[in-house]
Amino acid sequence: MYTTLISATQLAGIIEQPSSVILDCRHDLMDASLGLSAYAAGHLPRAQFAHMDQHLSGSKLAADGSFKGRHPLPDKEQFVQCLRAWGINEDTQVIAYDAHGGMYAARLWWMLRWVGHAAVAVLDGGLAAWSKQGLALTQNSPQSAPGAIQALPSLVSQVSVEQVLANLDTAAKLVVDARSPDRYRGENESMDPVGGHIPGAKNRFFKDNLQADGCFKSAQQLQQEWSALLTDSSKAIMQCGSGVTACHNLLALEVAGLSGASLYPGSWSEWCAHAERPVALGS
Known part of the structure; x- marks a missing residue:
């Protein structure tokens, strides 16, 4: 498996x-x-x-x-x-x-x-x-017999915007932003109508998980890099622009053997939609 x-x-x-x-x-x-x-x-x-x-x-x-x-x-x-x-x-x-x-x-x-x-x-x-690898592609569309999968107890955790808001006061969990550094700093208006990041969040661009050839770095290298950013993966929240590339960071953590971090599905696009939520700029 x-x-x-x-x-x-x-x-x-x-x-x-x-x-x-x-x-x-x-x-x-x-x-x-x-x-x-x-x-x-x-x-x-x-x-x-x-x-x-x-x-x-x-x-x-x-x-x-x-x-x-x-x-x-x-x-x-x-x-x-x-x-x-x-x-x-x-x-x-x-x-x-x-x-x-x-x-x-x-x-x-x-x-x-x-x-x-x-x-x-x-x-x-x-x-x-x-x-x-010289392996072939096809234009054929497969036909699949219906499956019978059932939802089982979740293997992952997620947090709501209310929980992220509450964390601003407690700082119990570290928020990690997977967007590019310019978006994190609030310098890319084409991607983010409201620039910046959640106060207290650190930046780990999802592409930093990859080697030059587009494959993931080794488990050992990922473990070393992520451990320099966070001390306890179970006390971390991964977010990005809209809850997509944050999953890349979650996968990298799992490869590194650092499981337990949560996903904030709404991420920056939900956070910045309400003006009363605080925004931080710069590095």
Whole structure:
């Protein structure tokens, strides 16, 4: 069972097994249609497409009309129905991949753990690593028999905006922001209409988890780097722009053997939507 990362070589050895499901998570924040277009042009054998907006996110508005962020979590049962449509059972090995260093695939990895499914891994290095091995792509769309997965007790934890607000006073947990340094400092208005970060948050850009070739750094290196940032992963909250790339940091922590951190799903897009919430600027 693969529970964090899987190499292209390892995936090639199991990709034809009917007990595995491959999901293509490619996406573009500026053009939500590009992921599906890229999938149609060529994808891994047996891969199905998981759309960030349609499958991996829910309504942006809560029942009271408040804004929950750009990519809030969907209703859990609706997500389980998506998993069944992809043919996933409780004993299915799921592999997620993208072409962006794992930033979108890690979201699916976290969400499967959210519904209690441990057998899920991200293709290390993504589509580029697969192609570098000379492995083929296809334009064929697979047909899957419906699965029967059920939601089990969650393997991950999350926090609400109210809990993050309360943490400003207690400082019981360290908030770690996965956005790029310029966004964290409040210098990228094209990505964030309100710039800055949650007061007290530290910055760990998700791309810092990767080597130059787009694969994750070794478990030992990740452990060393993350331990220099936080002393107790169980007392950490991961956030980003909208709860997507924060999952990349959570995956890196799991690879490093530093489990227990929580996700703030609403992240900066929810936080900055209300002017009364404090904002910090700069480094």
